[in-house]
Amino acid sequence: MxxxxxxxxxxxxxxxxxxxxxxxxxxxxxxxxxxxxxxxxxxxxxxxxxxxxxxxxxxxxxxxxxxxxxxxxxxxxxxxxxxxxxxxxxxxxxxxxxxxxxxxxxxxxxxxxxxxxxxxxxxxxxxxxxxxxxxxxxxxxxxxxxxxxxxxxxxAFPEVLPTEEMTHTEDRARHNLPRYDLECQSYKEGMARLPLMKQKAGTEIRFSQLPDKMYPENASPAEVTLHSMDLSYALGLVALSSPAELQFSFVCFVLGNVYEGFEQWKNLLNLLCRAETFALQHPDMYSEVISILYHQLAQVPTDFFIDIVSQDNFLTSTLQVLFSFLCSPSTDKTLRKKAVRFRAHLTKKFQWDFEEDPLDCAPIVVQLPEGWDATETETS
Known part of the structure; x- marks a missing residue:
């Protein structure tokens, strides 16, 4: 008004x-x-x-x-x-x-x-x-x-500081780094002379720490494989804040020009779209996630998510996995209906193809816990 x-x-x-x-x-x-x-x-x-x-x-x-x-x-x-x-x-x-x-x-x-x-x-x-x-x-x-x-x-560009001052030659020698006063012989050597930097304390956005491992401690080889295909366990560790943080990180990126916000948004979305068991257990939350994505994707141009090098659209393949179980008969009827409408809307607006087999149908490379031999998994 x-x-x-x-x-x-x-x-x-x-x-x-x-x-x-x-x-x-x-x-x-x-x-x-x-x-x-x-x-x-x-x-x-x-x-x-x-x-x-x-x-x-x-x-x-x-x-x-x-x-x-x-x-x-x-x-x-x-x-x-x-x-x-x-x-x-x-x-x-x-x-x-x-x-x-x-x-x-x-x-x-x-x-x-x-x-x-x-x-x-x-x-x-x-x-x-x-x-x-x-x-x-x-x-x-x-x-x-x-x-x-x-x-x-x-x-958008927070202040960064060197991890150590190393202003004197002896400081750099102690860390096995080249001296400043010697001419660089290569690009690699020049990069090696740059000090290690870290973001100034207190300026970091306190995004939720997403789990490095998708499976619980002491998981069996079979459990590792299961949790690597269905990320419900990993999502459960951060689920309470997921819808709010999905919006917070998106606003940080789109309105605040913070690239870190885009990375957090992508990682959160990846968890949400690959957690089938969690989605089926929490239909109301996933109904909210669809509404959030509907409004967020209305803010970006149609080619925004396409990688200019690989021409691969990460969002298409990620949402494709989401629709593969949200649009199935086992999903809550109301949620399924909303997911089908959302998929049709994206297909019409962005010309995205959700009919091809998802990339997840390809063989999955599972990172085993340290100390495990690959043969253990094969014989389990």
């Missing part, structure tokens, strides 16, 4: 009942966004008003000095949960180019000045609210508190 078309009384009600974000000092030209919307900040920009209660994703990129129009730096984002009539005050830190939250008491002092701030606050675009809710319906306050970095900000 555009503000110009909104009833004046309704607009006044939303102004005082909705949440308000006051953002002071944001440089002109900064690309600023909330949820699925983004704009270029002008000289009068001081924040956003009439924000509906709930979880929102704020994101921004600073315009580079001397760059051409539209050239911005890496994106920074933050999830925040807003209550009705909430007021949040942020001040711009020019050194780190981030918005820093002010103490609550400072924000509360602005409540009496809201009317005077009104001309400098942009209205939340209500016509896009449904779109945002469809991408974030499972992301609750406690989810953001658990997954968001300790520092509070989600960086």
């Amino acid at each position: 555009c503000l110009s078309n909104m009833d004046p009384e309704l607009a006044r009600h939303l102004f005082f009942e909705g949440a308000t974000l006051v953002l002071l000092g944001v440089p002109e030209g900064t690309e600023f966004g909330i949820d699925c919307n983004s704009w270029e900040a002008g000289p009068r920009f001081r924040g956003v008003k009439m924000v509906p209660p709930g979880v929102h994703f704020i994101h921004y990129s600073v315009k580079r000095t001397g760059g051409s129009r539209g050239e911005t730096g890496p994106r920074t984002g933050v999830f925040m949960h807003l209550e009705q009539k909430d007021i949040r005050l942020f001040n711009w830190n020019p050194q780190d180019e981030v918005l820093v939250p002010a103490p609550e008491e400072e924000a509360e002092k602005l409540r009496l000045q809201l009317t005077s701030l009104d001309p400098f606050l942009g209205p939340y675009p209500f016509d896009s609210l449904r779109h945002w809710v469809s991408l974030s319906s499972h992301i609750k306050k406690e989810v953001t508190a658990r997954l968001q970095p300790v520092c509070g900000n989600i960086y």
Whole structure:
């Protein structure tokens, strides 16, 4: 709903009942966004008003000095949960180019000045609210508190630091690394001279640690094979947070430009789509997963998931496995009907072929526990 078309009384009600974000000092030209919307900040920009209660994703990129129009730096984002009539005050830190939250008491002092701030606050675009809710319906306050970095900000390119300083020649000699002052003889040698780097502590998104092994400890060879084909055991270790984290990681990637979010999304989806036993036991959860995927895939171009090198679409083969059991007679009738409709929708929109035999029908290479001999499996 555009503000110009909104009833004046309704607009006044939303102004005082909705949440308000006051953002002071944001440089002109900064690309600023909330949820699925983004704009270029002008000289009068001081924040956003009439924000509906709930979880929102704020994101921004600073315009580079001397760059051409539209050239911005890496994106920074933050999830925040807003209550009705909430007021949040942020001040711009020019050194780190981030918005820093002010103490609550400072924000509360602005409540009496809201009317005077009104001309400098942009209205939340209500016509896009449904779109945002469809991408974030499972992301609750406690989810953001658990997954968001300790520092509070989600960086597209977080700061990295060397694991060890090794500024002196003797330091590098101790680790058997080449000296800096010697000429490189090859590309490999040049790469070897680069220090090992790690992400700055506190900036890591705290994604759930997905299991390295798909089977329990002390599993027999037959059990290893079973759990490698049906990932229900592995999914069970992270299942409670799967729908919310599937949305959280997708938003981090699509709106926050965080590639790590895409990797987590893919890995979670792989677990969900290859856990037949779990799916049959939890039809309501898988109905939600289908709804989540429906809205997520509406946000991407048709060729987004195709690897430009292999031309292999990982999503087609992964969903193909999912449909192989969700569309079978043994599945809950309501879930089966929804899965069939979803498969037809993807076939029509993306021209994906789900009729070929899934890649899983090929021989499976099972990684055996350490110390096991392959002959054990053959004779079991």
